[in-house]
Amino acid sequence: MTEEENVSINARALTLISHKLKTPLSIINGYSEAILSQAGKEKFSPFTSKALEEINKQGGKMSQLVDKLLAFNKVITAQHEGMEKQSVLLKPLIKECASKAITLEEECALPVRPQEDSSIKRGTFVEIDCPERLSVTANEEMLRLCVQELLANAIKFNNKMEKIIKVQCANHGDSISLSVRDYGAGIRPQDVNRIFEPFYQVDDFFTGQISGWGLGLPMVKRILDLHNGSISVVSDRGLGSIFTINFPVL
Ligand SMILES: Nc1ncnc2c1ncn2[C@@H]1O[C@H](COP(=O)(O)OP(=O)(O)OP(=O)(O)O)[C@@H](O)[C@H]1O
Ligand SMILES: [Mg+2]
Structure with a gap:
């Protein structure tokens, strides 16, 4: 065979x-x-x-x-x-992915305890900074999977009560970038090199998370390869991460 x-x-x-x-x-x-x-x-x-x-x-x-x-x-x-590719407007897609990621997180989260200190703001807030008409040439379903995954990770590997996620898009002429920034657990340099390997998950006290397969980022990497794009990450342990995906302008 x-x-x-x-x-x-x-x-x-x-x-x-x-x-x-x-x-x-x-x-x-x-x-x-x-x-x-x-x-x-x-x-x-x-x-x-x-x-x-x-x-x-x-x-x-x-x-x-x-x-x-x-x-x-x-x-x-x-x-x-x-797969087929078409021109996809980024801002509405990001908005949809953000509300889906927040809903999925809420489904798995523990219920809020009534005695919890109400002065502490609790929740996930996604700020989107993206020009209204900015679009990329991509397979829409695959693009959705990428954005959804990066947002889900930004929420999941984050033990803060108030989770602020910032999504920023920019047109660089020959490429379009979309970055997802979180202020969560961050990743150690020795793990950053491995997180795109299938089934690799950082199992430690800091992230406090080991649900999932370890397939999300390998999937995003493959999708970017299919679009001749790229993915990069800048992360500081304890301070958070920025994942940036880049699509070529065709
Ligand atoms: N935003 C992030 N902050 C901190 N660590 C992260 C972040 N995104 C990914 N990681 C680390 O990289 C590992 C791989 O991520 P990946 O999305 O591939 O898997 P997963 O989220 O654990 O599982 P799955 O995506 O299959 O549900 C994670 O287990 C986590 O340790
Ligand atoms: Mg994931």
């Missing part, structure tokens, strides 16, 4: 597994949500409420894992089969 055929069988197997997991997962998540929505009308014991919340939260995380596998496979397939 050729290398090409092997890759295609692996990609097909992963897509099939992911699709087969999606149906039972959506049933588990749908029912647990429906039962939880009854919580006001029916009196559940604290144990039952806690168990239901946990089932729902873990179900949500599993769905995100399956979705990431499917997205990664889509990119692998595009590497072999190609």
